[in-house]
Amino acid sequence: MEETRRTQVVIIGAGPSGLLLGQLLHRHGIDHVILESRSADYVLGRVRAGVLEQPTIAALREAGVGDRAEQEGLRMNGFDLRWDEESCHIDFSRIGKHATVYGQTRVTRDLMDARVACGGITLYEAGDVQPHDLESSRPYVTYRHEGRQWRMDCDFIAGCDGFHGVSRQSIPKSALQEYALTFPFGWLALLADVPPVSEEVAWINHADGFLMCSLRSRTxxxxxxxVPATEDIRHWDADKFWDLYRSRLPSDLAEKLVTGPALEMSIAPLRSYVCTTMRHGRLFLVGDAAHIVPPTGAKGLNLAVGDAKELADALRRHYLDHDTSDLDGYRDRALARIWKAVRFSWWMTNLTHKMTDNPFARQMQLAEFEYTRSSEAAQIAIAENFCGLETA
Incomplete structure (x- = not known):
């Protein structure tokens, strides 16, 4: 027998965007429930990137969870572009900004801790989650939890359940407008308790393929x-990774490389995807449910946080000021920010990866690098895009 509950906003998905949206709504006094199909441990076990723009830190601070990121995160004042044995430093001080290195897992944990502290309701391992009546004024979500079937009536639904989630799939195909590009390669990633080979994050273009030096802490x-998109993680171990990685490093970094056991290894496909149908009736798409970017530009988490902040502000105005204009404009405002970030991530991917075997393409990359090294304007443009462009 189905039992019924009611709330103002149902949030589907307890990743960073869903949890952040929940904390912001809590601080605005807006009733809500988060439904998550996975366990809390599974959500925390997802290893993702962690370069945070200043507006992201500000949004976390507004949600009451910014202290750890500011105190424990590593300040990123720039990064290095490397090719062959050459390099160009992108200095964020030229635009008066910086970024913060703080892993997405830690952001998620901070948000989870804050949610427990405030008594927010997150239902983990909720099965068969399905939104209904999205185009009506009385939408609802059905789900199964702890062996019982439930119906949650609400005013709005926030789809924060990622690229493969049910939220976007609930929009009729005839209403969806999607743009996609899949790259023929992915990133083989290794996490290890070893000191970083470079004091600053480095994006490295090698004739045989891209590599990146990143850090989560000083240790x-x-x-x-x-690697090719068809690569199978089962064919890799730490020793094989280190051998390939060292072979592509510039000589000055190769001699500093410290190797060690892998804490985690994975292969992530690279794709660009935007669903411009970010609102359908009473359903709003947030984060990866609406867009995916290759991690080359460090934009994924920052875009998701921007969406959550945008929607939280719009819902606050709706409930507290009885003004629906921000909800009506959510899609257009979000997309103005998203497309710029998608462009930058696409451009950085084309610059730093082996795209084809065509020698002409390689010469164009090298020319682009040399131009960037000689042009302060080009370096400023990269810094502006990396740190996050101002939105109107």
Whole structure:
């Protein structure tokens, strides 16, 4: 027998965007429930990137969870572009900004801790989650939890359940407008408790494929290397990774490389995807449910946070000021920000990866690098895009 509950907003998905939206709604006094199909441990076990723009830190601070990121995160004042044995430093001080290195897992944990502290309701391992009546004024969500079937009546539904989630799939195909590009390669990633090979994050273009030096702390590193999209993680171990990685490093970094056991290894496909149908009736798409970017531009988490903040502000105005204009404009405002980030991530991917075997393409990359090294304007443009463009 189905039992019925009611809330103002149902949030589907307890990743960073869903949890952040929940904390912001809590601080605005807006009733809500989060439904998550996975367990809390599974959500925390997802290893993702962690370069946070200043507006992201500000949104976390507004949600009451910014202290750890500001105190424990590593300040990122720039990064290095490397090719062959050459390099160009992108200095964020030229635009008066910086970024913060703080892993997405830690952001998620901070948000989970804050949610427990405030008594917010998150139902983990909720099965068969399905939104209904999205185009009516009385939408609802059905789900199964702890062996019982439930119906949650609400005013609005926020789809924060990622690229493969049910939220976007609930929109009729005839209403969806989607744009996609899948790259023919992915990133093989390794996380290890070893000191980083570089004091600053480095994006490295090698003739045989991209690699990246990243860090989570002064003693924990995360390294990436380009592999074909068809690569199988079962064919890889730490020793094989280190051999390939060292072979592509510039000589000055190769001699500093410290290797060690892998805490985690994975292969992530690279794709660009935007669903411009970010609102359908009373359903709003947030984060990866609406867009995916290759991690080359460090935009994924920041875009998701921007969506959550945008929607939280619009819902606050609706409930507290009885003004629906921000809800009506959510899609257009979000997309103005999203397309710029998608462009930058696409451009960085084309610059730093082996795209084809065509020698002309390689020469164009090298020319682009040399131009960037000689042009302050080009370096400023990269810094502006990386740190997050101002929105109107």
């Amino acid at each position: 924990r590193s995360r390294y990436y290397v380009q």
